[in-house]
Structures are given as structure tokens and as C-alpha cells.
Amino acid sequence: MIDAANNLADRVGVAAACRALRLPRSALYRDRAARRVCTLPLACVAAPARRPPLALSELESRVVLDVLNSPRFANCAPAAIHAQLLDEGRYVASVRTMYRLLQGCAAVRERRNQLRHPEYAKPELLAVVPNQVWSWDITKLKGPVRGTCFHLYVILDIFSRYVVGWMVAEQETAELAEQLIADTAAKEDIMPGTLTLHADRGSSMRSKPVATLLSDLGIVKSHSRPYVSDDNPYSEAQFKTMKYQPGFPARFGSLADARVHCATFFTWYNHEHRHDDA
Numbered sequence: 001m002i003d004a005a006n007n008l009a010d011r012v013g014v015a016a017a018c019r020a021l022r023l024p025r026s027a028l029y030r031d032r033a034a035r036r037v038c039t040l041p042l043a044c045v046a047a048p049a050r051r052p053p054l055a056l057s058e059l060e061s062r063v064v065l066d067v068l069n070s071p072r073f074a075n076c077a078p079a080a081i082h083a084q085l086l087d088e089g090r091y092v093a094s095v096r097t098m099y100r101l102l103q104g105c106a107a108v109r110e111r112r113n114q115l116r117h118p119e120y121a122k123p124e125l126l127a128v129v130p131n132q133v134w135s136w137d138i139t140k141l142k143g144p145v146r147g148t149c150f151h152l153y154v155i156l157d158i159f160s161r162y163v164v165g166w167m168v169a170e171q172e173t174a175e176l177a178e179q180l181i182a183d184t185a186a187k188e189d190i191m192p193g194t195l196t197l198h199a200d201r202g203s204s205m206r207s208k209p210v211a212t213l214l215s216d217l218g219i220v221k222s223h224s225r226p227y228v229s230d231d232n233p234y235s236e237a238q239f240k241t242m243k244y245q246p247g248f249p250a251r252f253g254s255l256a257d258a259r260v261h262c263a264t265f266f267t268w269y270n271h272e273h274r275h276d277d278a
Contacts, residue, residue, distance in 0.1 A: 002031045056093065056101075064093045065101055078102070120225040125198055127159035131188055134164065135198045136181070136205075137235035138172055139243075141258050142251045150258045153180050158198075158234045161275040163266050164188055168259045174207030181210065185217055192218025200224040200232045241269070 001021060005028050008017035018025045056064065067073060073081045078098035085092060093101070102108045127133040136155040143149050151172040155165040165184030169176050181197070197219050199205035205223065214221045224231030242248065242265055252258040 002028065006032070056097065060093075061101055064098065065105065067092055068098060068102060069107070117226070122225060123198065123222050123231055125158070125196055125222060127157075130157055130159050130162070131164075131190060131195060133158050133196045133198060135232060135234045136177075137200060137232060137239070138177075138202065138204060139239045141168070144251055144253050150252060150255055152258075152262060153177060154235065154238060155180065155184050155197075156234055156238055161234070161238070162270050163238070166262060166266055168255065168262055170255060172204055174204045174209045177204045177207070178209045178213045181219075182213055182217070185219065190217065190219070193220075194218075196220040196222055198222040198224075198232065199235075201226060238269070241273070 001023060005017050005021050005023050008020065009028065011017075012020075014025055014028060017023075018028055067085075068078070068081060073084075076084070078095050082093075082095045082098065099108065125133045134155050135158050136153070139152050139154075140149040141152055151169050153165075153167045153169070153176065154163060156162070157164050165180055165187070167176065167180045185195070195218075197214060199222070201223050204210065211221065230236075245265070249261065252261065
């Protein structure tokens with residue numbers, strides 16, 4: 001009975017042969033395992049896997065891959081492709097087979113040509129003397145009513161943490177930033193080629209008027225990496241010191257009120273506050 005089942009299983013499969021002869025499959029598997037042990041006492045060679053009867057041929061696999069990678073379906077998931085082809089009365093393969101073929105050629109990913117962001121180097125600026133590297137940024141100060149605010153521009157020397165220039169305005173514009181940088185550079189008597197100005201990638205920081213001014217003054221510009229929040233730490237730390245002061249108001253009554261408060265704060269910040277050396 002076992003021999004007949006083995007012979008029949010080679011032609012119709014184990015399940016069909018055992019069902020036809022009313023023989024448990026476990027008995028057939030035990031017999032085959034015993035024969036392998038008897039015939040190969042020193043080594044066990046795995047038998048080649050039997051090709052599934054419904055497996056796609058190489059030509060059929062190529063046809064499916066051509067459909068998946070065609071311009072029409074390059075941006076579609078296999079499930080969507082399968083559904084669209086069925087609507088047209090066409091069947092090429094199951095969704096699972098599509099995924100298996102794509103996996104085999106390492107294509108289970110975004111198959112469209114995508115614009116890749118370039119790798120930006122982390123800015124590393126070293127200041128060993130004052131007026132060698134400045135950092136600047138803009139923050140908002142809440143106005144008298146909800147929805148209104150004033151804009152505080154601050155330029156900071158990262159060597160001494162001294163605020164070399166600041167301004168409070170009703171708007172954030174490139175022209176105001178240009179004016180503040182020019183006035184501060186003139187006040188500090190900055191010579192061309194001696195200063196680097198670092199900022200994040202805000203619209204005012206990357207504006208054409210500011211870039212033109214820095215080029216005219218011989219100031220090297222530096223910017224934070226895109227989508228990175230910790231590349232301008234000195235300006236951010238200064239804003240935190242300001243806004244976490246016990247006397248910092250929840251709202252400012254007017255532009256003049258904000259300017260008076262900032263004047264008092266920056267005098268304390270520059271001459272009394274002890275900065276961290278880290």
C-alpha cells in the first residue's frame with residue numbers, strides 16, 4: 001500500500017494519492033523519512049522542490065512585470081492594477097503574485113522617479129574672538145489682542161553672547177532685516193571678510209535683499225539645514241531666556257511697550273546675565 005501511494009503521489013500529489021487509497025498522509029511521510037535515513041546514513045541531501053502546477057512560467061512572469069512597470073501603472077499599487085484590469089476583462093495574475101514578482105526584482109517601493117533632497121552638511125562655525133560669527137533670528141511677541149503680534153529681530157555674537165543689534169517692528173520683511181544688519185555692521189565697524197552671519201532658512205533670512213547686502217559688505221552667510229530645528233541654537237537659547245523671565249508679559253500693549261521692555265531686557269542680558277560656556 002505504501003509503495004503504491006508513493007508511486008501515485010509522484011503523479012497526482014501526496015494529498016490526492018492518500019485520499020484515493022484511504023491512507024493517512026502521516027504514514028506516507030513517515031515511510032519516506034525512514035527510507036531517506038536508510039539510504040543516506042552519512043548525509044542528507046534535500047530533494048529539489050517540486051514546481052507548483054500553477055506557477056507562472058518565465059514568459060508569463062515577464063508579461064506581468066511589463067504590465068506593472070508600464071507608464072500607465074507605474075504609480076499604482078498592485079491591488080489597484082488588479083482591479084483596473086478586471087474592470088477591463090483582463091486577468092494577468094493575483095495581487096499576491098504581483099507583489100511576489102515585484103519583491104523578486106526589489107521593486108516593492110516607490111517605483112516613480114522622485115526628486116531626492118540633497119544631503120546638506122551640518123553647519124559647524126567656530127568663533128575664537130568677538131565679531132567673528134554672528135547668529136540672527138526673528139521671533140514673535142504677542143500684541144494687545146488675540147491674533148496680533150510684533151516681530152523682534154535679534155543679532156547675537158556667538159563668542160560673547162552679546163546682542164549686537166535688535167529691533168522690534170510690526171512686520172517681518174526682508175527690507176527691515178537688511179536695514180538692521182547694515183546698521184549693526186556699521187556700528188561694530190565690521191571689515192569685509194572677517195564675519196560670518198548664521199541664520200535659519202526663513203524667508204527673510206534667504207531673501208535676495210539680505211543676500212545682496214551681505215555680498216556687498218563682504219559677510220559670509222550661513223544657513224541651517226532644511227527641516228532641522230537645532231542648527232541655530234544660540235539665537236533660540238536667547239529667545240528662551242527672554243521669554244522665560246518672570247517679568248515677561250503675556251501680551252504687549254503696544255509697539256512702544258514692546259520696545260521699552262526689550263531695551264530693559266537686553267541691557268540686563270548684555271551686562272548682568274551670566275551666560276553658559278557650553
